[in-house]
């Protein structure tokens with residue numbers, strides 16, 4: 001919410017206006033990222049994500065207070081899954097990762113093996129115990 005009249009990129013914004021940051025667009029902007037829509041995790045090794053280009057947890061006063069916890073849990077979970085299971089492709093076809101519409105960005109095409117994936121996670125949490133220490 002703008003606390004005073006201001007001008008952003010030439011647009012006059014009156015006080016009390018609700019402003020939404022389009023993080024989705026910023027994260028895919030070719031003016032901001034090299035080869036913007038390619039999945040290149042290595043781009044973050046050389047500090048390309050520094051500054052406020054990458055904001056999965058928001059920024060500013062209302063930034064996500066769980067960011068540090070979430071980053072640790074996600075890496076630990078992923079690392080545990082990779083370490084504890086043998087992984088193989090079930091098809092040579094590329095997985096369709098197109099986005100559907102919705103607030104939490106659902107997939108356009110759901111995974112076909114949903115039940116198998118659910119069973120897999122259940123097994124990971126119960127029998128294997130590999131990530132029980134989470």
Ligand code: HEM
Pocket residue numbers: 056057058059060061062063064065066067069070071074
């Ligand atoms: C990968 C996991 C997570 C993502 C991507 C995420 C992302 C976000 C985003 C984008 C916001 C809004 C920030 C803004 O308005 O600028 C937010 C807010 C918030 N998040 Fe998270 N979050 C995650 C995990 C967590 C966890 C683990 C916790 C708590 C343990 C948490 C607690 C909160 C709270 C309380 C807010 C509201 C903060 C406020 O409005 O002042 N989040 N999160």
